[in-house]
Every structure is written in structure tokens, then in C-alpha cells.
Amino acid sequence: MVNWCNNYVYFTGENTEEVLKEFERMSTSDIGTSFKDREPKEHYFFDVQVDGENIYFTTRWSPAIVDILDIAKEYDLGFHLEYEENGMLLYGQVKYEDGILSERFLEQDEYPEEDEENSHFDELERILELKEYKKYE
Numbered sequence: 001m002v003n004w005c006n007n008y009v010y011f012t013g014e015n016t017e018e019v020l021k022e023f024e025r026m027s028t029s030d031i032g033t034s035f036k037d038r039e040p041k042e043h044y045f046f047d048v049q050v051d052g053e054n055i056y057f058t059t060r061w062s063p064a065i066v067d068i069l070d071i072a073k074e075y076d077l078g079f080h081l082e083y084e085e086n087g088m089l090l091y092g093q094v095k096y097e098d099g100i101l102s103e104r105f106l107e108q109d110e111y112p113e114e115d116e117e118n119s120h121f122d123e124l125e126r127i128l129e130l131k132e133y134k135k136y137e
Contacts, residue, residue, distance in 0.1 A: 042064065
């Protein structure tokens, strides 16, 4: 059974309009799709939704970091990506600015215990905000 990873991304820069239009086209697909229908580097995109400059989609098993980075480089854009996959406890944020990719994520032992009073997502956000981004140059 597939574990679905929720992805939320917004691009920054001057060439975002063409990228947003392509994701709008992708949102009409009832099956997994890829950017400009080319072979993806890692993931097909499912359940694509575009809301203004915000793009939401799901991928199988892990976030679409490599594919989003490929799009950003092609269009000379930056991006901010947040992802969450509860089956394997993946939760993190990735940003790409000025040619530098940075990521911060929670290790499995850093996940908070769930309880009925606190939002699990809010607690993940709070813990993640305390962590530094790791830079990949």
C-alpha cells in the first residue's frame, strides 16, 4: 500500500507565471502527471491543486524535492516546499534561494506524541521552527 506524501510549494522569482500555468494544466489530470508531461526525475504528481501562487499535490512515499528543484533551475526560480508523510514520519521544509538548497526536517525520534488536546500539525511546526536549515551547495 502506498504512503502518500503531502507537498505544498510556492515559487519565487520573475518567471512564476508559466510554472503556475503548467501546474494548473496538471490539476485537470485524474491520474499521476508530470511537469510538461516529461519523464519525472523522481515523482509523478497526484491531486494537484493551485490556489493563487500556492501549489498543493501528493507524491508516493517521499517529497518531490528533486523534481521541484529541477523546475526551479529550469525557470531560474526559488521555492519553498513543505512536506508531510505520516506513515514513515517524514516532515520538513526545503527552500532554494540564490542557488542554495536548504532543508530542515524532523527525525523520527523528534516526533511529538499525539493527544486529543493539541494539533499534531501545530506541534510539528513548533518543533521544526527550532531547527536550523542544513545547506547543500
